[in-house]
Amino acid sequence: MTTSTEHTATEIRSAELTPGTRFRRIGGGLSLLAAGTLVFASLLMIPFENQTEAQYLQTGVDHRDAILWAAVVLHYGYLLMLPAALTLVRLARRVARRTSLAAMVLSGLGAGLSGIVVLDYYDVALANGLPADEALRIYDLAAGYGQGALVALPSVLGLVVGINLALFAAWRARAIPVLPLVLSVVGWGVFTAFSGDAWLPSLGSGLAAAGLVWAGVLVLKVRDQDWARL
Helix, strand or coil: CHHHHHHHHHHHHHHHCCCCHHHHHHHHHHHHHHHHHHHHHHHHCCCCCCCCHHHHHHHHHHCHHHHHHHHHHHHHHHHHHHHHHHHHHHHHCCCCHHHHHHHHHHHHHHCCHHHHCCHHHHHHHHHHHCCHHHHHHHHHHHHCCCHHHHHHHHHHHHHHHHHHHHHHHHHHCCCCCHHHHHHHHHHHHHHHHCCCCCCHHHHHHHHHHHHHHHHHHHHHHCCHHHHHHC
16 A cells, blocks of 8 residues: 555656756746846946936947947846746745735836847947037937836836845745845845946845845755646
């Protein structure tokens, strides 16, 4: 009777391991490793001075090529935040269902930042193609369209709040320790509060990246059998 029960349990565990189980676990873990790291790397590529609009545009002249390449890196970093958040949501969905759902919705909104990054090319073109005063005039004109905030603000809040809420849900489910959550919250807080500084946003994104990398390593260490039961 005991042998029969063990045999049945083994069959159940084998049935749970679909062909995509390992792919989803490894893909989710790698997205956690890559998302924050790419955002961090992109900011290190650009020594932004944007206390004023004029300084910001001048950066596009002084560091044109770095900005053009950093925008590509940043685009993929923001994109990968969504699968990273969904991976954390999977860890928590059976324990913190409502929190996981909110994190999933907000992170979906945050994915919009990957498209907003394209505006960097527009700003660089302005800075390099027009006299400084004319470039500043057009930049201010474009920034004055209030409808843009309806796109940008939900994307920024969605990404920052969504990924942190996903980490909180995973911690609440005891899937990760509290320190990755603390690193992420502090990091994104510094990133947003000191966005006009040349290097503090890089420091903040580095802390956030460390939290996500920590969570990603934990996901990669999960056994496929355990992942399938989440």
